[in-house]
Amino acid sequence: MAGNLILAILFLSLVAYFVGQTQGRRFAYAGTDVQVHSRSVYHGAFVAIWVGVPALILVLLWLLMQGAVVDRLVIASLPDTMTEGASPAQLSLWLSEIKNVAVGQVFSEPTPEIRAAAERYAAWTQIARLAMVVVGLGVAILALLAARARLAPAFRARQGFERAVSAMMVACSVIAILTTIGIIGALLYEAWLFFRLVPVAEFLFGLRWEPQIAIRPDQIAGAGAFGAIPVFVGTLLIATIAMSVAVPIGLFSAIYLSEFASDRTRAIVKPLLEILAGIPTVVYGFFAVIVVAPAVRSFGLSLGIPVAPNTALVAGGVMGIMIIPFISSMTDDALNAVPRSMRDGSLAMGATQGETIMKVLLPAALPGIAGGILLAVSRAIGETMIVVMAAGLIATLTFNPLDSVTTVTVQIVTLLIGDTAFDSAKTLAAFALGLVLFLVTLGLNVVALRIVQKYREKYD
Structure with a gap:
């Protein structure tokens, strides 16, 4: 559904481009005393970019947050007898089982609580997807109407388009920098946790590498x-x-x-x-x-x-x-x-x-x-x-x-x-x-x- 929605937004952006370009040509051939500031191609690009970019950003943010929000709602809907005193690992295990049951991957007979939670999970996920489609298309259509209304012979469509492109390039640069910082931060944090368990000198200068240790109480492995x-x-x-x-x-x-x-x-x-x-x-x-x-x-x-x-x-x-x-x-x-x-x-x-x-x-x-x-x-x-x-x-x-x-x-x-x-x-x-x-x-x-x-x- 998300892929179809993205294709629909791209199609609307293409339609918006032709709408803006057509309007720009009308300004050029109208023969009025007002001088047309920008070429018709910039009118079309201005409308297209304001239709596609906000809607696509909204859809991407929705997809990033939808899973976490639905997971929290499902966990909150579980009976208190299951969640009270449960560790994060146990809650994650239950959530994984709920998702498997929701998609039909049943390896053993689930409990009534898990089956009911799976039904809620499937229903809420479907509602979230439909809402994403409605909101995404609604934002694209509203942006099309708003951008179309701003067009005029003296409207500086070229500057507006260039500012939008510059903002997109700056945003991409910031995302790349933040991603790099996030990777380095996660690497440093997890390495710091390791060096709390194993001395740095032993890791850097030790002559024996056998990392197989027991990670579960019932597992048999070496000392490491x-x-x-x-x-x-x-x-x-x-x-x-x-x-x-x-x-x-x-x-x-x-x-x-x-x-x-x-x-x-x-x-x-x-x-x-x-x-x-x-x-x-x-x-x-x-x-x-x-x-x-x-x-x-x-x-x-x-x-x-x-x-x-x-x-x-x-x-x-x-x-x-x-x-x-x-x-x-x-x-x-x-x-x-x-x-x-x-x-x-x-x-x-x-x-x-x-x-x-x-x-x-x-x-x-x-x-x-x-x-x-x-x-x-x-x-x-x-x-x-x-x-x-x-x-x-x-x-x-x-x-x-x-x-x-x-x-x-x-x-x-x-x-x-x-x-x-x-x-x-x-x-x-x-x-x-x-x-x-x-x-x-x-x-x-x-x-x-x-x-x-x-x-x-x-x-x-």
């Missing part, structure tokens, strides 16, 4: 160990292997395409190379598990070298192939940004093409190349799917690329799968790992920006 050094070492090992593959291939391919390849070869090879960036990571993971891992293991066994089924070498190598387009594209753009006069001047002084590349082009393009490499490192550190499928889940403190390791992102995924009671060290550890990952990637981005700002050259 939260030394994250094996996880950090695994992340660093796989990222190092990936960059060892991606950096030389990416740099040399960019140099070849920029300086040696013909236009026809470049037009064929560059799009083929950039196709690697569009392949889903799960495909790379399948490729690593099905093709690369068996080949590496067979080759290692033929030489008498023991190789684990899942290895850091396989995950890092395949990840490096995935990252090649990032480095290649940014290096190619940086090389092409160097003025042609610098190439010609170097060659005119008697330098060979190789000397020109090494002593003129690469130093001039260093900021772009370094920035691309650091961004690729951030991409390698944050990769999850390839590592899950090709490197393993067990945190092993090893520098051997032929052993199974794990990374920060993989542990975050595994810790938040299944029962996610956010009051235990097991699940809160994911936020501590996320905080470390955030700080590392932020630091890499800052370093990349500093390099670009410090060594960037401006050419006339």
Whole structure:
């Protein structure tokens, strides 16, 4: 229903545009002494934006608040015998059961109280949806009438439209900033809760990572160990292997395409190379598990070298192939940004093409190349799917690329799968790992920006 309502509002906005444009044309062709201030297209855009934007904002806010309001009403309608003394977890469990019963997902015979609450939930949800449709369409129609009434030959429709667009851009910027602040705040708060349970020194310098602890009274699990050094070492090992593959291939391919390849070869090879960036990571993971891992293991066994089924070498190598387009594209753009006069001047002084590349082009393009490499490192550190499928889940403190390791992102995924009671060290550890990952990637981005700002050259 919400999707249909949004489509209806967009249709009304389109109708409003044509209504305003038609009225603007009438002003232009009326032949009156009053000079028309704005073109007809601005009259149409002014009416359309005032019809669509407020109604869409209202619908989005309604959708955000509807669930919470109906949930509160349902909980408040439960008998006192059920809600008195009930914990938030128990109330959440009852609410989940009520929603399942309301949509027909009945796994066991519900109690009469739950069934009655499910009927109320379904009825109130339907009422809320109908009210949303009525209010949303009503606001759009009223806005259409009000905006249409404001149109006049001397009306400054262009300024009104531009002010509305500026306000929308400011609102989008504010939303993006607030979202970032909210993510950082939630990450810091949950990490702080974890460090109340586990000392910071143990987390940062501990050598054993076994986060499986009991999170329910009836669950049997280990005591738990939260030394994250094996996880950090695994992340660093796989990222190092990936960059060892991606950096030389990416740099040399960019140099070849920029300086040696013909236009026809470049037009064929560059799009083929950039196709690697569009392949889903799960495909790379399948490729690593099905093709690369068996080949590496067979080759290692033929030489008498023991190789684990899942290895850091396989995950890092395949990840490096995935990252090649990032480095290649940014290096190619940086090389092409160097003025042609610098190439010609170097060659005119008697330098060979190789000397020109090494002593003129690469130093001039260093900021772009370094920035691309650091961004690729951030991409390698944050990769999850390839590592899950090709490197393993067990945190092993090893520098051997032929052993199974794990990374920060993989542990975050595994810790938040299944029962996610956010009051235990097991699940809160994911936020501590996320905080470390955030700080590392932020630091890499800052370093990349500093390099670009410090060594960037401006050419006339």
